[in-house]
Amino acid sequence: MYRYTEFDRAFLRQRAAQFRDQLERWSDGRLGEDAFRPLRLQNGWYVQRHAPMLRVAVPYGxxxxAQLRVLARIAREYDDPxxxxxxxxxxxxxQLGTTRLPTHCAHFTTRTNVQFNWIPLSKAADVMDLLATVDMHGIQTSGNCIRNISCDERAGVTPDEIADPRPFAEIMRQWTTLHPEFAFLPRKFKIAITGAHDDRAATAWHDVxxxxxxxAAGELGxxxxxxxxxxxxxxxxTVIRAFLPWHQIMNYIEAIVxxxxQYGRRDNKYKARIKMLVKAEGxxxxxxxxxxxxQIVERxxxxxxxxxxELERVRACFEPPAALAQRTASRDAAEPSRATATATASTATTPRYARWLERNVAAHKAxxxxxxxxxxxxxxxxxxxASAEQIERVADLVDRFSAGEARVTHAQNIVLPWVHEDDLAALWEAASQAGLASANVDLxxxxxxxxxxxxxxxxxxRSxxxxxxxxxxxxxxDELEDIGEVDLHIxxxxxxxxxxxxxxxxxxxxDKDGAEWYQITLGGSDxxxxxxxxxxxKVIGPSFSASEVPDAIEAMLRVYRETRQPLDSTGAEKFVDTVRRVGLEPFKTAANAARAQQRSLA
Structure with a gap:
């Protein structure tokens, strides 16, 4: 992974010191609230319903x-209302208050950022100093600027990859950070990059x-x-360029932004995103x-x-980690103990382990x-x-099994990208003990x-x-496996x-007359x-109360299981394909019937 240079680190230290000064001036009244608000947002600090929220950038996931351990420390020591x-x-x-609100934890987001929900602003500067010690920050995780650039969580290691997008994401990260022309855009701006045939980065849903x-000539673009x-x-x-040579990508993004x-709406925030401009102007x-x-190129x-x-310099930062080669050498030189061999053999026959292999383990290019x-x-x-303890356990697993590197995923999980096949059983056992081995990926x-x-x-x-x-x-x-792959997003x-x-x-x-209700949509895809x-x-009809949602989901899944077509030995028709084949009406009817039944019993 990319290692910050001394310039990068000096920049972060200076930025943290600058924020500390801004915070102190705001605290003692020398800096007004209107002046302070954009400054804290530029560093990732929001004010939420009950307390401030910090969003920490995790570029391309x-x-x-070491960074995970600092995040765990922040969760334990600072995320404390x-x-x-x-x-x-x-x-x-x-009415929905059935569980305690989580504290002392971090929240991994769909854009691979990390959020904390209870840190008081009085401790914000200390947290920013702590993040800077491990090359982390909250710069441009908020505000009308180019935000954290995201990638496929399997970038650089997946067999279906044309090229590794991470070097380009890193070059763009450096270029966009505090870009003077793009610090105050009409609205926030998000970029995603993929280098694989399978678009796990959901690029079509981004501003760029x-x-x-x-x-045809094999050139990369x-x-x-x-x-x-x-x-x-x-x-x-909208695809506006079918092929752009790779070395021109930043010039082209500059033209896009x-x-x-120049033309984006600034008078109406609901019409200010670039998507509205593209739709209006075509x-x-x-x-x-x-x-x-x-003009950028010629003039x-x-x-x-x-x-x-420069590309080669940055690419060199994304070579397989040195710790991976060292671990491979030590594993080859060491003979496994009889106890380890017995444990591995025992694990290999466990149904839960087999299910985990099928769901949570993917092929690697090596x-x-x-x-x-x-x-x-x-x-x-x-x-x-993830609780502070869980994050620390993840850090231990990352050191032990993945050469010290991990990825935050679009689906709010953690990926270990450098696991030896021979270590899978030991990893599963350790992850099970930590409560991190749920075999439910894609379910x-x-x-x-x-x-x-x-x-x-x-x-x-409430979600x-x-x-x-x-x-x-x-x-x-077993029931989840029978239902098969379903993306549920809330x-x-x-x-x-x-x-x-x-x-x-x-x-x-x-919101319906001050009460909480929920619309249900079907057939979406990333x-x-x-x-x-x-x-x-597409929305299936009138909204549901909180208590009605689980019954509606169950009723729709029942329709799917009764309606799906068998395919072959690999499994039945997937839920989303059945929805697209038969249409929304059977699912809408089932959901409404479940709601009516529940109301009749109330």
Whole structure:
């Protein structure tokens, strides 16, 4: 993974010191609230429903064991609300307040950032200093700027990859950080890059989505999409360049963002995202970008053209970690003990282990290695949440089995990208003891959810109790396997932080006369091969109360199991494919019938 230079580290230390000074001036009244707000947002500090929230950047999802341990320390020592604040938050839970709100934990987001929900602003500067010791920060995780750039969590290690997108993501990260022209865009701006055939980065749903491709001559370049996004008006990005030579990518992004900065709406935040500009202007927008790109290259000399030497310098940072080679050598030289061999042999015959191998372990481009997902999804734990103890246990597993490197995933889990095949049994045993071996990747309980109304001031409804109610109902792994692959995504409001639009089943919290209700959508996709082309789900009808949602989900899954077509020895038709084949009506009828039955019994 990329290692910060001394310049990078000096920059972070200076930025942390600058924020400490801003915080002190705000605390003693020398800096007004209106002046301080954009400064704290530029460093990742929000003010949420009950307390401040810090968003920490994890560029393209890569995180080291040392960074994980600092995140665990922050969770343990700083994510600790005062008793009166916590009591008030619990009292505000109302009808859905069935579980205690999590504290002393981190929340992994769909954009591979990490959030903390209870850190007081009085301790914010200390936290930023601590993050800087391991090359972490919250810069540009908020505000109307180019945000954290995301990638496929299997970048650089997956067999289906055309090229590793991480070096390009890192070069862009350095270029976009505090870019003076793009620090105050009409609205926030998100970029995702994939280098694989399977789009696990959901690039079509981003303001700019980049896909590494090769042309007929075998030259490397990008297919460029612009104007994707969720929120109030979900849209799939438009391909504006089928092939752009790789070395021109930053010049081209400059043209994309410059045209947006000039013509994007600033009078209405609901129409300010670039997707609205692309929709309104169509070909005219594309023509403006092409003309701006021509001028950047011809008039200005292409100042952001990437030299091959720079790409090679950054690529060298993404070679397999040295610790991997050292571990391979030590494993080859050491003879396994009889106890270890016996334990491994015993594990190999365990059905739970076999299920985990099938669900959580993926092929690696190196034949002797595997990619392993550690799932945080379990009963009475909010999707994406990890306690301080769990994060420390993950760090230990990362050191022991993955050469000190891990990845945060789009689905709010952790991936170990450098696991030896011979270590899988030992990893499974250790992960099981830590409660991190749920064999549910791609299944219903591997759901995505935002923190919702329990924490977020923008949310209309709570996400976490809905997630827990569904999780509780589907604890039988045999039943989950029979249902098969289902992406369930939950958002507490139309801002779509839980990506409900792209779920095979999407749940959206809505406000109805001051009460919490939930819309259900079907047939969405993030664009992976398993789900087909990216598209937004469709609403099945009137909203449901919180208590009605689990019954509605169960009723729709029953329709699927009764309606799906058998395929072959590999399994039956997938849920999303059945929805697309038979249409929404059978599922809508079943969900409404479940609601009517529950109300008749009430």
């Amino acid at each position: 890569e995180v080291s064991s 005062p008793a009166e604040v916590y009591a008030s938050a619990m009292a505000a839970q109302g 989505g980049l896909e590494l491709v090769r042309d 990008f297919r460029v999409r612009v104007g994707g996004g969720m929120g109030r008006t979900p849209m799939i990005g 410059r045209v947006y900065n 070909q005219r927008y594309i023509d403006e970008v092409e003309e701006e790109f021509r 200005d000399g292409g100042p952001h053209t990437i030299p091959l030497s 034949p002797s290695l595997r990619i392993v997902t550690l799932s945080f999804k379990r009963l009475h734990q909010a999707p994406g949440d 219903l309980t591997n759901m995505i959810a935002c923190p919702g109304g329990d924490f977020c001031a923008l949310a209309n409804a 976490l109790p809905i997630a827990d109610a569904i999780m509780e109902r589907y604890q039988d792994l 958002s507490g409001c139309i801002n779509s932080c839980g990506h409900h639009h792209s779920g095979h089943i999407g749940i959206l919290g809505v 664009g992976t091969l398993a789900s087909g082309v990216a598209q937004a789900g």
